[in-house]
Amino acid sequence: MVDMMEVCKKAIENYGVESQIMMVMEEMSELQKELCKNYRGKENSTCIAEEIADVEIMLEQMKILFDVHEQSKKFLEFKLQRLMKRLEVV
Numbered sequence: 001m002v003d004m005m006e007v008c009k010k011a012i013e014n015y016g017v018e019s020q021i022m023m024v025m026e027e028m029s030e031l032q033k034e035l036c037k038n039y040r041g042k043e044n045s046t047c048i049a050e051e052i053a054d055v056e057i058m059l060e061q062m063k064i065l066f067d068v069h070e071q072s073k074k075f076l077e078f079k080l081q082r083l084m085k086r087l088e089v090v
């Protein structure tokens with residue numbers, strides 16, 4: 001299994017901070033494009049899966065770059081709990 005954090009740290013070192021911040025936007029727009037195509041009726045679940053992976057790799061780099069792993073994990077837990085409560089009410 002590849003060490004995701006290790007690879008992501010190397011990517012930031014190699015390509016630089018600014019480049020990787022631009023890249024996360026590029027990858028998010030690629031995912032957005034595939035989701036739009038799917039909405040219009042195209043069967044592209046493989047493309048969607050690929051773009052989700054790209055975005056996840058970039059999100060990991062953003063967590064490293066902004067040093068927010070712990071904070072992000074706490075927000076995730078908080079927001080999942082909140083969503084769960086909202087869904088119980090419905």
Ligand SMILES: [Mg+2]
Nearest residue numbers: 027030051054
């Ligand atoms: Mg991509």
